Amino acid sequence: MPHTDALLRAHDLHRHYREAGGHGERRVLEGVGLSAHAGECVALLGRSGSGKSTLLNLLAGIDRPDHGWVEIDGTRLSTLGEPALTRLRRRRVGFIYQSFNLIDELTVAENLALPLALDGVRAREAQPRCSALLERLGLDARAEAFPDQLSGGEQQRVAIGRALIHAPALVLADEPTGNLDADTGARVLELLAALFREQGRALVLVTHSRAVAAIADRVLTLERGRLRADDTALSW
Numbered sequence: 001m002p003h004t005d006a007l008l009r010a011h012d013l014h015r016h017y018r019e020a021g022g023h024g025e026r027r028v029l030e031g032v033g034l035s036a037h038a039g040e041c042v043a044l045l046g047r048s049g050s051g052k053s054t055l056l057n058l059l060a061g062i063d064r065p066d067h068g069w070v071e072i073d074g075t076r077l078s079t080l081g082e083p084a085l086t087r088l089r090r091r092r093v094g095f096i097y098q099s100f101n102l103i104d105e106l107t108v109a110e111n112l113a114l115p116l117a118l119d120g121v122r123a124r125e126a127q128p129r130c131s132a133l134l135e136r137l138g139l140d141a142r143a144e145a146f147p148d149q150l151s152g153g154e155q156q157r158v159a160i161g162r163a164l165i166h167a168p169a170l171v172l173a174d175e176p177t178g179n180l181d182a183d184t185g186a187r188v189l190e191l192l193a194a195l196f197r198e199q200g201r202a203l204v205l206v207t208h209s210r211a212v213a214a215i216a217d218r219v220l221t222l223e224r225g226r227l228r229a230d231d232t233a234l235s236w
């Protein structure tokens with residue numbers, strides 16, 4: 001696979017934690033490599049405690065590896081200081097969380113526009129992008145509602161929009177349908193899959209669910225600190 005067009009590349013990532021009490025180490029990641037291209041969805045499976053969140057935090061530049069490197073859209077995160085890393089995260093990465101993480105005091109439209117506002121995009125430029133995306137999300141009638149007036153599925157649709165509005169290279173999703181019932185989750189997932197492919201982002205999706213992993217182009221399992229291709233996953 002050519003590396004040049006990968007939006008995400010991670011090489012030989014190691015992350016160890018000191019055991020409680022200060023003796024010994026918990027070796028969570030021991031040589032993880034991963035890449036994702038435009039329009040590609042990679043699902044990460046793994047038992048609880050296998051290190052999925054640890055890996056997502058390294059890919060997002062929220063945490064730094066003990067060894068190895070991560071590149072987003074050709075920029076190696078280890079070359080950036082904290083302000084530049086924060087800027088890159090705001091511009092080039094979108095996050096979708098299990099618990100939606102919308103801001104209660106902001107309307108749907110304001111939540112959606114937040115990544116643009118944080119990046120200094122003027123309201124006049126942001127507005128048409130927000131309107132178009134709200135329509136695509138089926139939320140145009142809810143633009144002025146607040147998160148607590150929305151269903152779980154609607155809240156996650158807003159969160160998906162917020163993760164995509166600023167045209168990130170990479171979208172990281174952590175159990176995006178974990179708080180939704182099966183039907184709502186399936187519809188939200190369908191929308192997520194359609195949108196990120198249309199827009200040519202790379203999506204890394206952490207999940208426990210086989211149904212969720214089924215939207216992925218590749219399924220990888222984290223086990224004993226390493227990633228392995230899950231050959232059975234695509235034929236579930």
Ligand SMILES: Nc1ncnc2c1ncn2[C@@H]1O[C@H](COP(=O)(O)OP(=O)(O)OP(=O)(O)O)[C@@H](O)[C@H]1O
Pocket residue numbers: 017018026028046047048049050051052053054055
């Ligand atoms: N800051 C930390 N300090 C010490 N140990 C940690 C820290 N963060 C995570 N760990 C340990 O690393 C291991 C992996 O945790 P992680 O949260 O990455 O797993 P996970 O696969 O995301 O689990 P889950 O599916 O339950 O969310 C666990 O044993 C956890 O206790």
